[in-house]
Amino acid sequence: MTTLFEKLGGAEAVDVAVDRFYERVLQDDRIKHFFADTDMVKQRKHQKAFLTYAFGGTDKYNGHHMRQAHKDLVSNQGLNSDHFDAVTEDLMITLKEMGVNDDLLAAVAAVAAAPQHKKDVLNG
Template structure:
């Protein structure tokens, strides 16, 4: 594949992103360090919003219509360590779904750009 393609396409499009998101949440929801943040969350809706968000930030033909990152995480008390743990789960989910290292790093850079809106919100 050409690197001129949007990251969304290099990831495999919407179906592949949804698979990554499912694998990601299986890891997150089984991680005692961060799972408590999701106890009162509709994880089906959360998975849909996460797939939509990743699709949008990777250049897909998708508009993210969820809450902005600060509002979505306000009052949750997320720490840098928890953010890093979740990012690590995302990287693992991307890796086990055969996303090349350079594309994994690009996704993580995109996600990390929202750190200040998520941590300590």
């Protein structure tokens, strides 16, 4: 069975998508402030590893647990559902601009906006 990771184009496509995604995020007035003091090289590396895992490219992910990684953003900076949705929207726009078809976009949306991921990110 072909994974979503493979259907999207594998590691090379995820690398390009994450780089373009963060270009968009860092221009998005709704959420860019959350990344003001972030090491973006490290952030991109974490996001690439997470998406590779989330899209079925590997069964191993050694990044910080979602709740812990976002805990301070929720409690100290007010990270909320609207911000989560903005990040998901930026990812979807990025992939659409890269030519990802609607069926794959729907599959990505199902993973990216999964209720459990949202709950974990928002420490719900």
